[in-house]
Amino acid sequence: MSTPVDDPLARERSHLSASRSALRAMREGVEALDISDVTANWVNAEALAHQIEERIKALADLSGTPLFFGRLDYLHAPGAEAAEGAEGERFYIGRRHVHDHDGDPMVIDWRAPVSQPFYRASKKDPMDVALRRRFGYTRGDITAYEDEHLSDPAEAARTSKLLQQEIERPRVGPMRDIVATIQPEQDEIVRSGLSGTVCVQGGPGTGKTAVGLHRVAYLLYAHRERLARTGTLVIGPNRSFLHYIEQVLPALGELAVQQATVDDLVAHVEIKGTDDATAAVVKGDARLAQVLRSALYSHVTMPTEPVVVVRGSRRWRIPAYELEELVRELLDRDIRYGAAREALPQRIAHAVLVQMERSGEAPDDRVQDAVARNSAVKAAVKAVWPAVDPAKLVLRLLSDAEFLAVHADGILDGDEQKAILWAKPARSVKSAKWSPADAVLIDEATDLIQRTHSLGHVVLDEAQDLSPMQYRAVGRRCSTGSATVLGDLAQGTTPWATRSWQEALTHLGKQDALVEELTAGFRVPTDVITYASRLLPHIAPGLTPVVSIRENPGHFEVRPVSGSKDVVDACRESLRHEGSTGLIAADARVPDLAAALTEAGIPYLGPGEETTEDTRLTLVPASLAKGLEYDYVVLDEPQAVVDGEPDERTGLRRLYVTLTRAVSGLIVTHAAGLPPQLASATLH
Structure with missing residues (x-):
């Protein structure tokens, strides 16, 4: 059946259908490849x-x-000189390249x-584009389109309705x-280029x-061969966050990017213990x-x-002073401890x-190797x-006060040394109750002995929460890349x-990195971000408040309640609205709210679990809310969120995080009084 010439939507649907057929043919062509006689051995065959x-x-x-x-x-035609009567080309822009049987x-x-x-x-700089068309979809089918005639001076610039609809579309399931x-x-x-941070x-x-993840996808496209050799890694704050973002890159056709937390990177020992805030801060200090x-x-x-080497009937003697010179030369070279140790026998043999x-x-090289052994x-x-x-x-440093005192002299004061010493020294590495901060120290010591493998590119998200020692651990993974x-100083919630x-x-280790600031808000509604921004003068005075560009102001309400039933x-x-709902509460209040939801017969999920049409409510402890988003959020008891942190500043930052998880609407419920910082009518 032919497509009506005067029906643009029908023509676009036809192109979509033809493109899907072409993609299917591309996939079938790969599936049909016979590699039985291509490779010389089974290793190459497995790789291919x-x-x-x-x-x-x-x-x-x-x-x-x-x-x-x-x-x-x-x-x-792109790259061609503008000429009168020259006919331009048309390109459909998508998530991956698709070509027909002719290429x-x-x-x-x-x-x-x-x-x-x-x-x-843009209208100001059309970049030789006559028309930009955006498509609207419903369940995978084109249902609308919208045109911008960028090179037509008679057409005024306007906001794209389809763009706004896509930005404001409900969030169900993982990040897209x-x-x-x-x-x-x-x-x-x-x-931006691969060479710069x-x-x-x-x-x-x-x-x-999203910008960070799409930068990875772009770099893999532009520098695929190089990054295939050196590797790429996305580092997130916790497993829930990584689960939430894990489908973004595969949807863009990138399947080889690894994901990890900082704790995963430094998993040299089993974590059995925790540190109080004071000890964690000292252990995380770059000193x-x-x-x-x-x-x-x-x-x-x-x-x-001296060293005396016997070979046959001959004895060769290297005096102590000459050995000392060799040792001092290696120390002066400032190479890794393990590399220097491996070099020393060769130096003696030479x-x-x-x-x-x-x-x-x-003598030849074989003799030198024999002498080194x-x-x-x-x-x-x-x-x-x-x-x-x-x-x-690290075990000895944390267990032996005298050993620590000798090597921390002039670096840590007495109180700081006392803060990191274990009350009960461990007898062995296996029996020690290692904390996450201890594992980072072990990673540092490991790198001092043997260089850590460097990747081509690393994305570090929620970076504001890392300690200096954790930054060093990440920096080692991209020292040559x-x-x-990515981060927000206002959302820093660790001591x-x-x-x-x-x-x-x-x-x-990236002092020369370019720092960019994004201030246009695409996710949080205007009323919600304006309310949350009342906290900025108290938590990050130098930051520019986010300005929402969403046309829909969103639903926002601060509601006094008498108990858990009202929260439910x-x-x-x-x-009742379309999309996902997150009930966010101070960690200590989560068990009571879980019981109230169960009693009311409302099913719910935990952070990181994928929402479905049947179960769209997630119960989120405030400590795990960072990086997540929901269409609607019910925030329970803001003062309890603040009180759940070791100090008020950290508590207000945690509150700022929880207030800004909503995409379409926010209801703040409280039986106790609200934090006074939220009472401010205007920003200072």
Whole structure:
């Protein structure tokens, strides 16, 4: 059946159908590949089979996910000189490249250079685009389109209704990509180069997490071969957060990016204990790196005896002073402890070979290797530069007051040393009750001994909550690569939360990083972000408040209640709307609210669990709310959220986080009084 010439929507639907058929043909072509006679051995065959399997996955046509979301009609062919009568080209912009059987593009990857004007072209700078078309979808089918004639001076600039609808669409399930709604200031960050590190300061709902993930997708597109060798990693604050974002990159066709928490990176020992805030702050201080270095290199002692190597009937003697020179040379080179220890026997063996040559012998490299393995040389190295286990080193520092005092002298004061010493010293690494901060110290010690493998690119989200030692742990993973650092200083809720991005980037080893600030809010409604921003003068005075660009002001209400039953009723009201609902409460109040929901017969999920049409309510402890979002939020007892933290400033920051999780509406319920900082009518 032919498509009506005068029906643009029908033509676009026809192109969508043809594009899906072309994508299916691409996938079937890969599935039909016969590699039985291609490779020389089973190892290569396994590797090729894996690559084919990954390619098939990347070509999946995801149900409900539009294959393309926009169209660009150029005035001229991209790259060609403008000429009168020259006919421009048309490109459909989507999540992945699709071509027909002749190799002609049906859909252009959003990351391709030719797609960039879809995000950056404007009436002021049309970038040779005559028309930009956006598509509206319902359950995977095109149901609407909207045109902007960028090169027509007679058409006034206007806000895209479809763009607003996409931004305000209800959130059900995990985080989704934003390729259809990337804004110019976001696109500039997304397409920044691989060699540079970018730090994005962004308030709630500014899209910083999505920008970071899309930057990874872009870098993998632009530098695929390099990053395939060096690797990429996304680091999040907790498992719930990682589960929430885990579908974004696969939806963009990127399946090989690893995800982890900082605790995962430093999992050298089993975590059995916790630290109080004082101990955690001291252990997270960058000065501990100096203490560890001093403690490690205290194991190196200067030789007092010569080394005598016996080979056949000859004895070769290296005097103690010459050995000392070799040791001092290695110390001066400032290489890793383990690398220097491995180099020392070769240095001693070379000194023996010099003596052999002076006596008329002609030894080769095999002789030097044999001398380096000589028992006398091994014994000397063991005595002078012994092997050190990083966990045992940290164990001794935390258990032995005298050892700690020697190596913390002039670095930590007496109270700080006392704060990190264990009350009950452990007898072994296995029996020790290691805390998360201890594991970071072990990671530091491990790197002092042997260099940590560096990746090509690392994304660090919710970075404001890391300690200086945690920043160092992440920095080791991208010492020869780059990073995307994402966070909001106003949402720092740990006792060691960073005070400035420059300080954080210095600990990360990326002092020259570009710092960008996002202030346009795409997620949080105007009334909600305005209310939450009353806290900014008290928690982050220097930050610019987020300005919501959403047309829908959202639902907002502060509601006095008498008990848990009223909170449950507020949840019922929210569940009448389309989308997800989060009930957020101070951690200590979660059990009572869970019991009240169960008694009322309302099913609920825990943070990170995927919502469904039948179960759309999530009960969220305030400590796990960061990074999550829900269409509607019921925030229980704000003062209890503040009181649940060790100090008021941290409590107000936690409250700021919980107030800004809503996408469409927020009901604040309280039986006790509200924090006085929320009573302010205007920002200072």
